[in-house]
Amino acid sequence: MTIQVTGIGRLNSEQVNSVLRSAMLAPSTHNTQPWLFRCTGTGIELHADPRRILPVTDPDGRELVLSCGAALFTLRTAIRASGFHPATTLVPSRTDPDLLAVVRPLAERTPDPKISRLARAIPHRRTNRRPFLSRVVPDATLAVLRHATELEHSWMSRLDAEQCRRLQDLTERARRAQFTDPAFLAELGRWTGLGANTRDGVPSYATEGAPADESWLLDEFRGPHSNTGPTPLVVMIGSLTDDRIDRLQAGQALQRVLLTATGAGLDASFISPPIMVREARAELRRLLGCGVWPQVLLRLGYGAPLPWTPRRSLEDVLLDTLITA
Ligand SMILES: Cc1cc2nc3c(=O)[nH]c(=O)nc-3n(C[C@H](O)[C@H](O)[C@H](O)COP(=O)(O)O)c2cc1C
Incomplete structure (x- = not known):
């Protein structure tokens, strides 16, 4: 079954699916992917997933929040590259500590070429743990x-x-x-x-x-x-x-x-x-x-190309969101 999330504001269903799938490609400690998304009628909420905290390695969830921040930037970039302004509010709730951000895709904008370049890099980014070439970074x-x-x-x-x-x-x-x-x-x-x-x-x-x-x-x-x-x-x-x-x-x-x-x-x-x-x-x-x-x-x-590290499926990271099959 192919999951389709319904449209949000000016983003149609296909665009919502695409920006969420991009956000999921962010790096995370041990590839825990500690994020959840809730699609409301007007925006995309980013939640920390407390079940994915690493109690020994990351007891206060610092790395969990960093990983979610990486997913948030990826989401914003994908929305901007789709031609919309991602109006973003950080930590919007005093009562829900897991709600880290809300992103509302607003007015249409011509994508900035620099942002399009960043968006094109999303699927190619990898963590490369191997030794690098001895070529100096300018x-x-x-x-x-x-x-x-x-x-x-x-x-x-x-x-x-x-x-x-x-x-x-x-x-x-x-x-x-x-x-x-x-x-x-x-x-x-x-x-x-x-x-x-x-x-x-x-x-x-x-x-x-x-x-x-x-x-x-x-x-x-x-x-x-x-x-x-x-x-x-x-x-x-x-x-x-x-x-x-x-x-x-x-x-x-x-x-x-x-x-x-x-x-x-x-x-x-x-x-x-x-x-x-x-x-x-x-x-x-x-x-x-x-x-x-x-x-x-x-x-x-500078290193040699590497294979991709897998991700969970979109339905695993959605919080009670309207889905059409
Ligand atoms: C905050 C943070 C800390 C990380 N720390 C390490 C680390 O100490 N050692 C390591 O090999 N990878 C580390 N990683 C990389 C993750 O293991 C990697 O992002 C994840 O396995 C997904 O692979 P990818 O980055 O190639 O997509 C870290 C990632 C994040 C976001």
């Missing part, structure tokens, strides 16, 4: 990525060689703390290394060719015992506070950066242990010395 590209972050009210800083060296040490220690926790390992085992017929979680083919420990990637251009060679491009996306709205904004900034990077031929992967482990995150803040709350660490570079 400063002009980094400036464009920084601008993309700022457009979504977040901040980006690039780690210099010394900060990358200290981050490598911090990542190793944070991973050790995680990997000696049986509850963490059990949760990781539930969501990663899965067979190819899964609709969520990380299939084993997505991590093939990746080092077991992501801290090694920070050393990839230098070789294990040398200090020569270019420093990999590692950036931090951060926010001024660590509240729900700022996390949601940082998630939107993350996806704007990832889609901009994809459009520029770049690949990206995440270095999350130093942010997931509370003590390591405090140390990371000191290491960066810029006062913002680190939300995401990304490694960016």
Whole structure:
């Protein structure tokens, strides 16, 4: 059965289906896809799905909100590329903490070519955990990525060689703390290394060719015992506070950066242990010395094409929405 959601405002049924399917292609921690959508007569509500929180890895749902923010930016971009303005209200309810945003497709607009480029990148973006080529990312590209972050009210800083060296040490220690926790390992085992017929979680083919420990990637251009060679491009996306709205904004900034990077031929992967482990995150803040709350660490570079990581079906992520079969 092909699911068809009814039209919303000026978006017809086909367009609603298409923008929702685009939003579902956003990245999420362990590919949990922790989002739900409710289509009302006038807009699309984005809800966090509390059943998909990772209680050990992400006890306060910070990464869950970031992932939903990435889905929100994708939804907005798909609506804009369809020729409508996505009027967006963040965290609109005092009583429903899971309702993260409402997007109302309003007046028709000619799509901006920059937005169309971002929209075209949506199905091509992948998390690439493999080593990258030793080709340097131009400063002009980094400036464009920084601008993309700022457009979504977040901040980006690039780690210099010394900060990358200290981050490598911090990542190793944070991973050790995680990997000696049986509850963490059990949760990781539930969501990663899965067979190819899964609709969520990380299939084993997505991590093939990746080092077991992501801290090694920070050393990839230098070789294990040398200090020569270019420093990999590692950036931090951060926010001024660590509240729900700022996390949601940082998630939107993350996806704007990832889609901009994809459009520029770049690949990206995440270095999350130093942010997931509370003590390591405090140390990371000191290491960066810029006062913002680190939300995401990304490694960016040029890599080889990768297969797609699967998603749930549209009906799995719809909350009591009118559907025509
Ligand atoms: C907030 C956030 C944190 C993530 N952290 C990691 C990580 O530490 N290690 C990793 O390999 N992937 C990480 N990922 C990537 C997800 O595993 C990936 O998005 C998911 O498996 C879907 O695959 P795709 O990005 O290729 O579509 C993270 C994603 C998000 C949104």
